[in-house]
Amino acid sequence: MIRKIGVILLGLVFLGSMAWTPVFDPVQAEVRKPTADADYARTKLSKGGIFKASYTSEPDAVPVNRLISWKLKVETPDGRAVKDAEITLSGDMPEHGHGLPTQPRVTKNNNDGTYVVEGIKFSMTGWWTMTFTIKANGKTDSVTFNLQLK
Amino acid sequence: MFPFRAFAFGILLAAGVMLVMFCLSAEAATAEKNLKEIHAWSGEEISLLRSLSLFSLPALPKDPSNAYADNPRAIELGKKFFFDKRFSANGKVSCGTCHMPEVNFTDKLPLAMGMGQTTRRTMPLTGNAYNAWFFWDGRKDSLWSQAIGPIESSVEHGFTRSMCAHLIADKYKKEYEEIFGKLPRINNKSCPPKASPGTGNPAALKAWNAMKPEDRDNVNRIYANIGKAIAAFVAQILPRPAPFDLYVDALTKNDLEAADKFMNRDAVDGLRLFTGKAKCTSCHMGPLFTNSSFHNIGLATTDKGRAEGIDKVLADEFNCLGIYSDAKPDECLELRFIDTNRAKYVGAFKTPSLRNVADRPPYMHAGQFKTLSEVLVFYQRSASRELEHNELTNTELLKIEAFLKTLTGPLSFPK
Ligand SMILES: [Cu+2]
Numbered sequence: 080m081i082r083k084i085g086v087i088l089l090g091l092v093f094l095g096s097m098a099w100t101p102v103f104d105p106v107q108a109e110v111r112k113p114t115a116d117a118d119y120a121r122t123k124l125s126k127g128g129i130f131k132a133s134y135t136s137e138p139d140a141v142p143v144n145r146l147i148s149w150k151l152k153v154e155t156p157d158g159r160a161v162k163d164a165e166i167t168l169s170g171d172m173p174e175h176g177h178g179l180p181t182q183p184r185v186t187k188n189n190n191d192g193t194y195v196v197e198g199i200k201f202s203m204t205g206w207w208t209m210t211f212t213i214k215a216n217g218k219t220d221s222v223t224f225n226l227q228l229k
Numbered sequence: 230m231f232p233f234r235a236f237a238f239g240i241l242l243a244a245g246v247m248l249v250m251f252c253l254s255a256e257a258a259t260a261e262k263n264l265k266e267i268h269a270w271s272g273e274e275i276s277l278l279r280s281l282s283l284f285s286l287p288a289l290p291k292d293p294s295n296a297y298a299d300n301p302r303a304i305e306l307g308k309k310f311f312f313d314k315r316f317s318a319n320g321k322v323s324c325g326t327c328h329m330p331e332v333n334f335t336d337k338l339p340l341a342m343g344m345g346q347t348t349r350r351t352m353p354l355t356g357n358a359y360n361a362w363f364f365w366d367g368r369k370d371s372l373w374s375q376a377i378g379p380i381e382s383s384v385e386h387g388f389t390r391s392m393c394a395h396l397i398a399d400k401y402k403k404e405y406e407e408i409f410g411k412l413p414r415i416n417n418k419s420c421p422p423k424a425s426p427g428t429g430n431p432a433a434l435k436a437w438n439a440m441k442p443e444d445r446d447n448v449n450r451i452y453a454n455i456g457k458a459i460a461a462f463v464a465q466i467l468p469r470p471a472p473f474d475l476y477v478d479a480l481t482k483n484d485l486e487a488a489d490k491f492m493n494r495d496a497v498d499g500l501r502l503f504t505g506k507a508k509c510t511s512c513h514m515g516p517l518f519t520n521s522s523f524h525n526i527g528l529a530t531t532d533k534g535r536a537e538g539i540d541k542v543l544a545d546e547f548n549c550l551g552i553y554s555d556a557k558p559d560e561c562l563e564l565r566f567i568d569t570n571r572a573k574y575v576g577a578f579k580t581p582s583l584r585n586v587a588d589r590p591p592y593m594h595a596g597q598f599k600t601l602s603e604v605l606v607f608y609q610r611s612a613s614r615e616l617e618h619n620e621l622t623n624t625e626l627l628k629i630e631a632f633l634k635t636l637t638g639p640l641s642f643p644k
Contacts, residue, residue, distance in 0.1 A: 144520045146562050176614050177573060180522040181566040198566025202522035203511045205617070229277070 112174065112206050118225050124156060125220035130164075130213050131156050132222045134196075143204055143228050146181070149196040153213055160192025164215035168196065171208045204228050264485040267494050275480055277504060282477040283470050283638075286516040289358050293556035294371045294549045297457045298464060302408050304643055306401070307462030310455060315396055316380055318344060318387035324379065324459070327351045330642065333589040334466060339596025345384035348532065350596040355584050355640055358464035360521045361563045365578045365594040366538030367523060370564055371554075372460035374547035377452055381427040389425035389433060390452040397451055409454045413447040420448055449546070453553035462643065468517070468584045471638030473500070492635050499632025502625055507608075507618040509629075518583035518636070525576040527613030528597060535574035539567065587634040601630050 113119070122133035131154045137147060153161040170179035183198035201207055207228060212221045270278065279285055289299075297303040310316065312325045322343045328334040334354040341347040349365050357363070363375035379385035380393065397405050398415040406412055413419075424436035437445065470478075472491040479488035492500070503509045512520050523535035542564070547553055549561035559565070568574075578594045592598040598607065605626040608616065621629075 144515060144522070146566070174614075174617065177524075178568075178570070180568055181563075182568050182570075183566055198562065200566075202520045204514065205511055 113225050119227060121224065123222050123224060125213065125222040127220040128156060129218050129220040130154065130161060130215070130222065131158070132211060132213065134209075134224065141201065141226060141228060143201050146198065146200050149199055151185075151194045151196055151211060153192055153194065153215070161213075161215045162188075162190055162192050164188075164194070164213050166194055166196075166211055166213050168209060168211045170199070170201070171210070172203065172205060173208060174206060175203070201226075201228055264489055267497055268480065268485050268488050270480065274504075275477075277510075278477045278500075279481065281473075281504075281510070281514070281516060281518065283468060283474040283516050284478060286356075286359075286468075289464060292358070292371055292373075292460070292464075293560040294554040295373045295457045295460055296555040297408060297454075298461050300408060300461060302404070303458045303461040304465060305462075306404050306408060307458035307460065308643055309401075309404075310459050311462055315400070316386055316388055316393065322386050324376075327385075328354055330640075333585050333640065335589050337590065339591045341385075343379070343382070343385035344387035347382075347384050349594050350591065353582070353585065353589060354463055354466045355468050356517045356582055357466065359517055360519075360579075362521060362523075362538070362542070362579060364538065366534045366541075367579055368538040368541035369545065370542050370548050370561075372463055373453065373456035374545060375456075376459035376463065377456040377547065380452075380455075381425055383428060383430075387428075389423060389428060390448050391420045391424045391437075392422045393455055394420050394448045394451045395422055397455065405451075405454070408458070412451070415447075415451075419444045424448075449553060453547060456547070466640060466642040469639040469641050471584070471636050472496075473632075473635040474638070476635065493631070495628050495631040496635050497632075499628035499630065500635075502621070502629050503632055507621060507625070507629060508616070509618070511617065512580045512615075513583050519580045521579060523574050523577035523579055524615050525574075525578075525613060526608075526615060527611035528576070528593060528607070530576055530595065532594065533575055534594070535577040535579075536571045539569055539571055539574065543567070543569075583633060583636055585637050585640070587630075588637045601633055602626065605629055 121135070122131065124131055133152045134149045135152075136149050141147070151166065153164050153166070155161060166185045168183060168185075170183070172178070179200060180202040181198045181200045183196055183200075185194045186197040187195035189195065199209075205228060207226045208223050209226065210221055210223045212219065292298045310324075311328075312323050314320055314323045314326070316323065327336045327341045327343060328351060329336060336342070336351045339350060341349070341351040352365065358372060361367075361370070363369040363372065364378070369375040369378060377390070380388045381390060394415045398412055402412060419441070421436045421440070423433050424440055425433040426437045428434075440448075476488050476491035479485070479491060503513075512522070512524055514520055523538075525534070542548055545551065549556050549564045550558055554561070586592075587601055590599055590601070592601070592604050598604045605621075608618065609621045609623075609626060
């Protein structure tokens, strides 16, 4: 009996551990590529609606396979500059399961609500996402931009 | 009677001539229609094709870490070093042993042979200066620090940096000093020939550690300068227009007849597949057909590739941030923003350029495939998530192969 319970327990533990292993599912809802033009906008409200973020790229037409820099502008939804944000970012190709070939970061705070991001490089053509996590005024929120690179 | 017969004959003749002319012109019209159909590209497609053509290759990028990169004397001296077999333990190996100019600077072997056998295939050197990382795993961040790697490799040149210093002092003193300034004194005491920290040989390391710091620095500087001269030469190895480039040029001028001479229907169909359905251009892009990034395309291999190259380049005393580099730290962008996510790059290798690819089998980092068709069958079957191509039929593979063959053109390098 005790052995039986032991085996069942072990089985449960095994099943539990399986459930907790993140199994990659390529047809997750998130992985669906956006199609509407609006999804590729360069100005967006963050997920929780706390910040408004926009980027400009140097050069403006985002090239592939070249190190480039972006300027990220962070505001409150009503348009006041957010000057002391802590920003981290990551790029991703959701369909391919890989990110950028570089590790870009904010290298300068212009103290006017804009931030210089250096070290961005897109290694392939196709659909990319760029997610910025913004921490300011005791609040954290994130914003994801979509890019379709040719 | 006679005039009538002549008249009738004349009419018949004229009718015949007209018929023939009509047929000919109809044929010409269908031929023209065919040309238009085979070579139909939209304006947007043509601009993509232009981005792949050599005519959009930018000027050689500057290497801020090599102050001699475009010094003509350094190019000349680098070429001598490249073919000088005295830079090897057995006096039989030069860079040119494995990188033979007649065969696209490769050796046609699956795994290279120097003093011993390497674990990877020799890479072609065409257009190398446009890369950010060197070797299959990108363990070097400049052509000059790349060049001094093979010299101390036990399976390649099997030499030491100290022996290099002696060779320069004995055989190249004048040429070296004209470019790099005065040579320090090199003798067996200041520079024991067997001494080196880079060969993996404990006795060599011990001898190296016993040297005075300034002597070590002198030897390292000579060694780096040898690399800088070789790099100046290697950077000049460039592709010249291939049929594909001439095709794109003719298309841009809307000269379809000329275009048709450079690429036939199969090759054009192959090009459409390459840039379209097969999505090859997501990695093999730009005029050199490479993004010079690292990808795991699903080859079975125990070689960890880029995952191990990351730490090697970061630890390299000859990297862009090291004291032998001529760059200011903020000019070392690639190294400053290097992706250190090692797990992401297990089994990932640098996307090779496809320039002259049909002309230089075997293929892949360990020469896994003997022919292009084997490569294409591999792609047809690979389940790597990085590849997005749809089901490719065998006929489509043949067409892609026909296209790849149009990428073969002459090379230019300092003669
Ligand atoms: Cu990708």
